Amino acid sequence: MGKILEIKNLTKEFKEFTAVKDVSFFVEEGGFFSILGPSGCGKTTLLRMISGFIKESSGEILIKGESMSGIPPEKRPVNIVFQSLALFPMMNVRENVAFGLKRQKLSKQEVDERVKDMLGRVSLHGFEKKKVTELSGGQRQRVAIARSLVMKPSILLLDEPLGALDRKLREHMKIELKLLQKEIGTTFIYITHDQSEALVMSDKVAVMNKGRFEQIDTPRNLYKNPKTAFVAGFVGESNRFELTDYSDHKLTTENGWKVEKPNLDFTPKVLYIRPEALIIEPTDDIADLFKFEVVIKTILFDGSNTKVSAIVTSSKDELLISLPQNAKFEDLKEGDKVQVGVNYNDLKCYKE
Numbered sequence: 001m002g003k004i005l006e007i008k009n010l011t012k013e014f015k016e017f018t019a020v021k022d023v024s025f026f027v028e029e030g031g032f033f034s035i036l037g038p039s040g041c042g043k044t045t046l047l048r049m050i051s052g053f054i055k056e057s058s059g060e061i062l063i064k065g066e067s068m069s070g071i072p073p074e075k076r077p078v079n080i081v082f083q084s085l086a087l088f089p090m091m092n093v094r095e096n097v098a099f100g101l102k103r104q105k106l107s108k109q110e111v112d113e114r115v116k117d118m119l120g121r122v123s124l125h126g127f128e129k130k131k132v133t134e135l136s137g138g139q140r141q142r143v144a145i146a147r148s149l150v151m152k153p154s155i156l157l158l159d160e161p162l163g164a165l166d167r168k169l170r171e172h173m174k175i176e177l178k179l180l181q182k183e184i185g186t187t188f189i190y191i192t193h194d195q196s197e198a199l200v201m202s203d204k205v206a207v208m209n210k211g212r213f214e215q216i217d218t219p220r221n222l223y224k225n226p227k228t229a230f231v232a233g234f235v236g237e238s239n240r241f242e243l244t245d246y247s248d249h250k251l252t253t254e255n256g257w258k259v260e261k262p263n264l265d266f267t268p269k270v271l272y273i274r275p276e277a278l279i280i281e282p283t284d285d286i287a288d289l290f291k292f293e294v295v296i297k298t299i300l301f302d303g304s305n306t307k308v309s310a311i312v313t314s315s316k317d318e319l320l321i322s323l324p325q326n327a328k329f330e331d332l333k334e335g336d337k338v339q340v341g342v343n344y345n346d347l348k349c350y351k352e
């Protein structure tokens with residue numbers, strides 16, 4: 001599998017404002033690559049440059065090794081699915097999906113075959129004659145994807161395509177989309193501000209902040225080893241502490257909590273600890289553990305995602321701790337004093 005897309009030092013300036021700053025990355029053929037970042041960080045601008053709707057200020061876009069410089073959008077082997085979907089409301093499902101093919105002046109037979117095949121793949125067989133206005137949100141979503149995929153693009157670009165759906169349907173669609181991508185094998189580049197969408201679906205994720213890529217990694221690595229404070233804070237849940245000192249292998253939080261962290265070769269400004277990295281009542285056989293005492297403040301019951309809010313006895317710092325749903329902790333209640341441990345490796349420290 002080679003690189004289907006390669007981006008080199010891509011920058012986009014709007015007057016004085018730089019929306020995309022010196023972004024470089026590549027995407028493997030058949031991959032599911034996500035670009036994850038908060039609203040306004042430059043995701044759509046980046047996608048528009050890849051599709052050719054706007055011109056880069058500098059840098060290079062290669063698709064299958066070929067420079068896209070000067071190639072208009074309709075000549076690029078890419079297709080976009082927009083958040084708004086942009087379906088034709090007056091047309092039925094079949095006509096929506098056939099639209100692009102008809103413009104290519106293909107034979108009626110070929111159009112019919114390709115539309116039928118694609119509707120089958122997105123589980124919309126039998127919906128040909130329905131108006132798109134008669135469909136559910138999830139079905140409309142699939143029509144939009146079918147309409148793009150039927151054109152057989154080398155790369156499908158998806159700009160927050162699940163943004164308009166309600167939570168439940170979004171959960172369902174992200175699993176469907178991943179399965180669909182696997183089955184069809186088209187390279188997907190998916191942009192979203194929703195970290196869960198990016199983590200669940202992608203082979204690789206780029207985390208974008210203020211026009212720059214902060215880290216490109218597998219979902220697991222992003223979560224396990226965030227390279228910057230921004231990534232640590234944006235991907236997954238974390239307890240965050242501002243630091244005032246690092247000496248004698250101890251970090252000091254603003255409230256004066258001394259957190260043991262051996263062998264750092266720099267002085268960090270901020271500490272992140274994931275709720276599930278905190279172990280309640282750790283057994284003595286676990287190595288490399290920093291242990292401390294907390295008082296339970298509240299139990300935030302949420303099924304398998306239940307957490308407790310706890311106060312560090314020595315400093316009054318507050319933190320969230322994941323609570324495994326097993327009998328051992330069933331009697332835990334407000335006001336209880338408990339020992340908590342965290343592995344040194346799970347104390348994530350950053351310069352800023």
Ligand SMILES: Nc1ncnc2c1ncn2[C@@H]1O[C@H](COP(=O)(O)OP(=O)(O)O)[C@@H](O)[C@H]1O
Pocket residue numbers: 014017019037038039040041042043044045046
């Ligand atoms: N045509 C434009 N002219 C000026 N600024 C723009 C233009 N398009 C986007 N921007 C700015 O670039 C930044 C990134 O926008 P966008 O790429 O849409 O972000 P995202 O998709 O991540 O929410 C925003 O601050 C936006 O206001």
Ligand SMILES: [Mg+2]
Pocket residue numbers: 043044045
């Ligand atoms: Mg956008």
